[in-house]
Amino acid sequence: MGTRCEGLRDSLSPIAYYEEYSHFRLDCLKIDDNKELSMSANEDLAKERARCDFNVSEITNILDGGIERTKQRKKIESIALSNGKCCDVTPEETLGPKERYENAIRKSCLYTKIVKDQVLTLTGLEVLGSNSSVLRRTADAFFKDISPFLLHLGMFVPTIMGQGTPEQQSYWLPRALDFQIIGTYAQTELGHGTFIRGLETTATYDPDTEEFVIHSPRLTSYKWWAGGLGKTSNYCIVVAQLYTQGKCYGIHPFIVQIRDEDTHMPLPGVRVGEIGPRMGFNTADNGFLGFDHYRIPRNHMLMKNSQVLKDGTYVKVASHSKLTYGTMVFVRVMLVNEVAFNLAKAATIAVRYSAVRRQSEKISGEPEPQIIDYVTQQHKLFVCIATAHALQLSSNWLWKTFSAVLADMRGGNTENLPELHALSSCLKALSTSDSAALIEQCRLACGGHGYMLSSNLPLLYSFVTATRTYEGDYTVLLLQTARFLIKAWEQAESGNPVTPTVSYMEEAVVGNKYKWNGSAEGIIKAAYYVAAGKISSSVTSIRKRMKNGKAFEDAWELTGVQLVAAAEAHCRAVICDVYRKETVRLTANSSPNVKTVMDQLNMLYLSHWALERTGDLLRYTSTTEDDIISCQQRYEELLAAIRPNAVGLVDAFDFPDEILQSTLGAYDGRVYERLMEEALKSPLNAEPVNRSFHQYLKPLMQGKL
Numbered sequence: 001m002g003t004r005c006e007g008l009r010d011s012l013s014p015i016a017y018y019e020e021y022s023h024f025r026l027d028c029l030k031i032d033d034n035k036e037l038s039m040s041a042n043e044d045l046a047k048e049r050a051r052c053d054f055n056v057s058e059i060t061n062i063l064d065g066g067i068e069r070t071k072q073r074k075k076i077e078s079i080a081l082s083n084g085k086c087c088d089v090t091p092e093e094t095l096g097p098k099e100r101y102e103n104a105i106r107k108s109c110l111y112t113k114i115v116k117d118q119v120l121t122l123t124g125l126e127v128l129g130s131n132s133s134v135l136r137r138t139a140d141a142f143f144k145d146i147s148p149f150l151l152h153l154g155m156f157v158p159t160i161m162g163q164g165t166p167e168q169q170s171y172w173l174p175r176a177l178d179f180q181i182i183g184t185y186a187q188t189e190l191g192h193g194t195f196i197r198g199l200e201t202t203a204t205y206d207p208d209t210e211e212f213v214i215h216s217p218r219l220t221s222y223k224w225w226a227g228g229l230g231k232t233s234n235y236c237i238v239v240a241q242l243y244t245q246g247k248c249y250g251i252h253p254f255i256v257q258i259r260d261e262d263t264h265m266p267l268p269g270v271r272v273g274e275i276g277p278r279m280g281f282n283t284a285d286n287g288f289l290g291f292d293h294y295r296i297p298r299n300h301m302l303m304k305n306s307q308v309l310k311d312g313t314y315v316k317v318a319s320h321s322k323l324t325y326g327t328m329v330f331v332r333v334m335l336v337n338e339v340a341f342n343l344a345k346a347a348t349i350a351v352r353y354s355a356v357r358r359q360s361e362k363i364s365g366e367p368e369p370q371i372i373d374y375v376t377q378q379h380k381l382f383v384c385i386a387t388a389h390a391l392q393l394s395s396n397w398l399w400k401t402f403s404a405v406l407a408d409m410r411g412g413n414t415e416n417l418p419e420l421h422a423l424s425s426c427l428k429a430l431s432t433s434d435s436a437a438l439i440e441q442c443r444l445a446c447g448g449h450g451y452m453l454s455s456n457l458p459l460l461y462s463f464v465t466a467t468r469t470y471e472g473d474y475t476v477l478l479l480q481t482a483r484f485l486i487k488a489w490e491q492a493e494s495g496n497p498v499t500p501t502v503s504y505m506e507e508a509v510v511g512n513k514y515k516w517n518g519s520a521e522g523i524i525k526a527a528y529y530v531a532a533g534k535i536s537s538s539v540t541s542i543r544k545r546m547k548n549g550k551a552f553e554d555a556w557e558l559t560g561v562q563l564v565a566a567a568e569a570h571c572r573a574v575i576c577d578v579y580r581k582e583t584v585r586l587t588a589n590s591s592p593n594v595k596t597v598m599d600q601l602n603m604l605y606l607s608h609w610a611l612e613r614t615g616d617l618l619r620y621t622s623t624t625e626d627d628i629i630s631c632q633q634r635y636e637e638l639l640a641a642i643r644p645n646a647v648g649l650v651d652a653f654d655f656p657d658e659i660l661q662s663t664l665g666a667y668d669g670r671v672y673e674r675l676m677e678e679a680l681k682s683p684l685n686a687e688p689v690n691r692s693f694h695q696y697l698k699p700l701m702q703g704k705l
């Protein structure tokens, strides 16, 4: 679909290509076969680019984290994309489930080989560290849906790194990184996903043989969901309840071999398979897994945080009881980047399409406008660009926070873990929820064509909406953040110091109402006051319920709706704050026009959320109706100001066509030609008359059924 993919069939024009692969003439579709489908780029998009008033690559560099990182990313992308093998001649989505999976494995192996042979030599292991987002982004040129290897790199390897002893790491990591073994992360069970203390799989230590016996006592204890488990992996991390010397010590991670390394047959005592069709992730062979008294060596328990000695003695090593949850925290941090990237893709598709698409008349008899010239369309789309920036910059900031806490923990200091958990939980919840909603908004903004799989918007949505659920459901994670906030509020009330991300509470506990001020800093402060107001209301409700005789747990449960809203408001304020500060910092040395457009986007985001939360502002601050009116006016001015730069802004995300994989979003804007080219690839077009005509339709129509 992209320029390089076209190289695969360079010698054939689209029409000749179609005729080659179908067996009838295009005149059936009433296309004049003397005319080539247009191969020239769309003029409207060219005009949009000409009117963009800032240097696009400057913003690309900012989003990448500096000019050197842009160069590195482009180098990796060009290595991976240069041979054109990433593309499917037959669209992935037109294949049956087995063929899709097999094709995904073929491409995963191809991509892995490119990474191993060419990218690793360039970057070293950095490719899995700070460059992992580049690896992830480039992978989208190979997979429209998900690679069956995602969990191997995304969770299996990180769990060994985070939970294994140095000896375990030096044994397992070289094999895993070289893909001699492929693994996944099997935690969730049929019966439990959220409440992991309730997992039912058992790992019982047998000192006589120095083995653990892994067992699934009942149907609900079957592992369910792990990506790449159904058919691909031969190893996995299994999270199970550890029993030794007759006592249960709670859940722990184990490395378990599930298939023979040579034949790939499931090993005796292991029952493994794929869980069936899903809304998305259909190339990721998500699987089920059960064990019948299956034995693994003692040293296959990942023992960095706790150990079972040969005689069965349990030894706690870690200074914090939740360090076994470390991989989940890591992935939550990674997911903020993941969804920012997917939202940027959707915004690119929808903005470019909106510059190409013309519809209706603003003034009777005048030419039809580009749909991007409707203010309602700008309202749908520009917040998507701004949110992609907000989440990208928040994700970089969260990554730094995560790395700092990790460094502290290596020195035995876990003091900042609760704050990191609270932050990563709410940022994961809000970023995934916002991105899913805005990707759907992009699809709606593309009208009927957005519904085509070839637009790539439906697949982007089905992938991103799952991120709201996995790695901790939205509500559940916000309730985790709420626990932290309520405790912090109580600390602030009693005059004790609180941690940096909740320092706003120190001022807010006094109870003064904040007077609205429409500057960026004023809106951010108002957002913090809204958060403080909601936390305070939750505390009041809990106390009132307890005063009326409820136990704390019941009072907490009854206040759940308010607690989730409070955590949401806190997180929104943090995102607004980080987005502002990072924009100012990163554009300090930028050219004036880059500074202006980045500031406009930032103000748009802040005003958008102020307007979305007018009820809260009126309730928890001294904002007046006039303040809201001027905020609305400012918002509409920003839409107009951003409009000429909209295409430039999405170009700055710098997605090659191979990564976008969209008929509507390609750089040259040949939307209609690409839609037709893709339609012609439909298997239903491979023959002029489908056999069902003879089998069913004709007998029905002739009354012979």
Ligand SMILES: CCCCCCCCCCCCCCCCCCCC(=O)SCCNC(=O)CCNC(=O)[C@H](O)C(C)(C)COP(=O)(O)OP(=O)(O)OC[C@H]1O[C@@H](n2cnc3c(N)ncnc32)[C@H](O)[C@@H]1OP(=O)(O)O
Pocket (backbone or CB within 6 Å): 108, 111, 112, 132, 133, 135, 136, 139, 147, 149, 150, 151, 153, 154, 155, 185, 187, 188, 193, 194, 195, 196, 197, 227, 322, 325, 326, 328, 329, 331, 334, 335, 338, 417, 418, 421, 470, 471, 472, 473, 476, 480, 483, 484
């Ligand atoms: C070829 C391909 C190339 C590709 C390239 C790849 C590059 C890498 C890209 C990376 C992308 C990553 C994509 C990965 C895809 C992942 C797919 C999905 C995987 C999964 O879903 S795995 C399963 C995840 N499961 C969950 O998240 C379960 C959610 N539940 C929980 O986390 C816990 O049960 C919960 C809800 C936190 C409750 O735990 P519980 O033990 O019951 O704790 P309490 O509520 O009682 O709280 C007690 C106390 O502990 C604190 N706490 C809880 N959790 C943590 C924590 N993690 N860290 C620190 N503290 C924690 C809690 O706040 C309480 O504190 P108090 O002080 O209030 O007592």
Ligand SMILES: Cc1cc2nc3c(=O)[nH]c(=O)nc-3n(C[C@H](O)[C@H](O)[C@H](O)COP(=O)(O)OP(=O)(O)OC[C@H]3O[C@@H](n4cnc5c(N)ncnc54)[C@H](O)[C@@H]3O)c2cc1C
Pocket (backbone or CB within 6 Å): 151, 185, 186, 187, 188, 191, 192, 193, 194, 195, 224, 225, 226, 227, 281, 286, 466, 469, 470, 471, 472, 473, 474, 475, 476, 479
């Ligand atoms: C595409 C996909 C891929 C996945 N990949 C993996 C994988 O590789 N490995 C793995 O181990 N798992 C994986 N999972 C599982 C995933 O982590 C869980 O589905 C997720 O954590 C949610 O848990 P659950 O399904 O038990 O939902 P439930 O907990 O049953 O949630 C159902 C509803 O109950 C609500 N709820 C639950 N508990 C509470 C509470 N305490 N308070 C208030 N409301 C509550 C939730 O908010 C939700 O609305 C995957 C899931 C999906 C969809």
